[in-house]
Amino acid sequence: MSTQDRPLLFTPLIRQPGEPIPDWIFGPTGVAGLPAPLTPPQGVNVAVGIDIIEVERIRNVFEKHGERFLKRIYTDNEIAQCRGKAARLAGRFAAKEAISKALGTGIHGVKWREMEVVQLASGRPSVRLHGVAMLRAKQLGLSAFDVSIADLAQFSIAIAVAIQTSQKENE
Template sequence: MHQEDQPLLFTPLVRQTGQPIPDWLFGPGGVTGLPGALHQTQGVNVAVGVDIIEVDRIRKVYEKHGERFLKRVFTELEVAQCRGKVARLAGRFAVKEAICKALGTGMRGVAWREMEVVQLYSGRPSVRLHGNAKKRAEYLGLTAFDVSIADLAQISIAIAIGVQVAPPPDPLPPEA
């Protein structure tokens, strides 16, 4: 097979700019076991996470655990901004799951309250990262995070996008 016939593989954003892609990402064969060339990302890179949740699932957990659930998962500001509406809590829960996916961690090593979904004056959701979530975003070189939530009676869906701007390439050496 000619080089131009080889598939081009892209990878999720799981490392700092300029660092090699971790071999574990591709399984036992590592990078060498891939069926095609691996495209090295350049310029602006994005880390995307999406989550969907049934509002009823959050309602049942809230009814069973009440304040304990709220204090474990949400900040005081998040609870205040939701004004007791379970669909809004579900939306924020989905955002936190989406952020974890964008950070590439899942819920390992990142606590619920380290991701704070705040509603701006305009009504648009924004996110503040604290603790390990902030450290992971900094490690990846994420310079911005954008989130969006859609709340319906039965489901909430959220997307989180982290932006990594690669540093400019080294200047060419002066000509001799």
């Protein structure tokens, strides 16, 4: 089979399980303009989001807006766990951006406080979704979310992985 004849593997989590992939995602020519046919996802489907942010940016916003900034972006649990430390706040900020990307909405589709990143007793971050973020996850058939955060003096980076296992037959 030549490279041109091989199907494209494509697993966008931008639709409800069982619904066709929207043609617009492939640009003006749609599916017809692709160099090879699509292979629908089988079994487990994964969505990934990643984000990096400068710690200094979060520090400056926190210093300027204080409690107003915290209450707009973070839940009470997150605020308590971060204890005002800019690197921790930046890590959770990046994680929320990564989660929104994995949800396929970007930050405009969900609210900051609907995505909660809390630290378990082991130190591992855990994701809790609320409101529209939870509804979006259910709509996509997401059964699990995982997040990892790395903090440095200047940057915080986070990656979020969502797992979709509840797909309908004959997709």
